[in-house]
Amino acid sequence: MEKTFGIIKPDAVAKGKIGEIIRIIEENGFKIAGLRLEQLSLEKAQKFYEVHKARPFYNDLTKYMSSGPVVVLALEKENAVRAWRDIMGATNPIEAAEGTIRKLFGENIERNAVHGSDAAETAKTELAFFFP
Numbered sequence: 338m339e340k341t342f343g344i345i346k347p348d349a350v351a352k353g354k355i356g357e358i359i360r361i362i363e364e365n366g367f368k369i370a371g372l373r374l375e376q377l378s379l380e381k382a383q384k385f386y387e388v389h390k391a392r393p394f395y396n397d398l399t400k401y402m403s404s405g406p407v408v409v410l411a412l413e414k415e416n417a418v419r420a421w422r423d424i425m426g427a428t429n430p431i432e433a434a435e436g437t438i439r440k441l442f443g444e445n446i447e448r449n450a451v452h453g454s455d456a457a458e459t460a461k462t463e464l465a466f467f468f469p
């Protein structure tokens with residue numbers, strides 16, 4: 338079994354979509370190994386997205402991620418990293434496949450409803466950061 342890390346982002350939490358997103362996760366065979374509602378400080382959001390520090394959207398992204406509560410998730414399944422990215426859909430909801438979480442609930446390329454680790458190594462780091 339592999340573990341990955343996910344976040345239900347502030348836009349989806351604010352719209353009352355926690356339940357629907359968790360339902361999709363469970364229906365896709367993931368075991369929820371960790372789950373917590375958390376208000377990120379700007380500093381914590383900046384640290385989490387440090388890899389994107391040089392990107393033009395870094396300031397907006399970290400402000401947005403600390404603008405309201407998020408749900409942090411530890412998800413377990415065979416090939417969990419790939420499987421979670423698949424049901425999330427593409428970064429930009431406009432380009433995301435039908436039925437994916439970002440297609441269903443994302444507002445735009447920034448406010449795209451969910452985060453997911455992009456590789457096994459990243460998942461380890463991100464899980465340790467939120468579930469020490």
Ligand code: ADP
Nearest residue numbers: 389394398427428446447448449451452453455
């Ligand atoms: P993903 O979340 O699909 O792994 P990235 O790691 O490239 O995508 O980007 C991290 C997050 O930064 C995205 O989920 C999104 O919230 C935001 N983001 C990415 N690209 C842009 C962009 N061009 N403009 C604004 N925000 C962006």
Ligand code: MG
Nearest residue numbers: 452453454455
């Ligand atoms: Mg990423």
